[in-house]
Amino acid sequence: MNNLLAISLIGIGATATMDLWNLVRKFLFGMTPPNYAMVGRWLAYMPQGRFRHTAISTSAPIRGEHFIGWTAHYATGMAFAAVLVAFAGEPWIYHPTLGPALAVGVATVAAPFLLMQPGMGAGIAARRTPKPNVARVHSLINHGVFGLGLFATGWLLQLCYSM
Structure with a gap:
């Protein structure tokens, strides 16, 4: 299998795993899933030179923000899968292990803590949120x-590839 294709599929699978988890949380615990339209809005303002908002939800909506946000969400998942392969090495694609996948997954929390939340008005590591x-x-x-999800998708791809 082409490595770029494998990395893309692993990123898509891991992102979908997280999205499914968010649906489970909504169903079981009544927790609102992330609103990726707000990510799209934040990104759509960047070409206009606006990188930081007091509260992204109070900024004027941007046409296509849902599409932009969801596309960015899955593109980011694929980029993080590439980080995993860069970190663990190309052989990880063919012999996935949990440790590196979990380490990279947890490390990716730096993106919302240090970039997205401050840019969208929630502060570093959500310090301006109610809780x-x-x-x-x-x-x-x-x-x-x-x-x-990175590990599970890598494992499933390896299983399918070996058949």
Whole structure:
């Protein structure tokens, strides 16, 4: 299998795993899933030179923000899968192991903590949210699930490839 294709599929699978987890959380615990339209809005303002918002939800909506946000969400998942392969080495694609996938998954929480949340008005590591510690724990769990998704998708691809 082409490595670029494998990395893309692993990233898509891991991102979908996280999205499924968010649906389970909504069903079981009544927790609102992330709104990727807000990510799209944040990104759509960047070409206009606006990188930081007081509260992204109060910024004017941008046409196509849902599509932009969801596309960025999955593109980021594929980029993080590439980080995993760069970190663990190309052989990981053919012999996936949990440790590196989980480590990279948890490490990806740096993106929302240090880039997205401050840029969207929530502050570093959600410090400006009503319950920052709760938000932090949920971000860590979500990114841990992403790491599990990296491993599970890599394992499934390897299983399918070996058949």
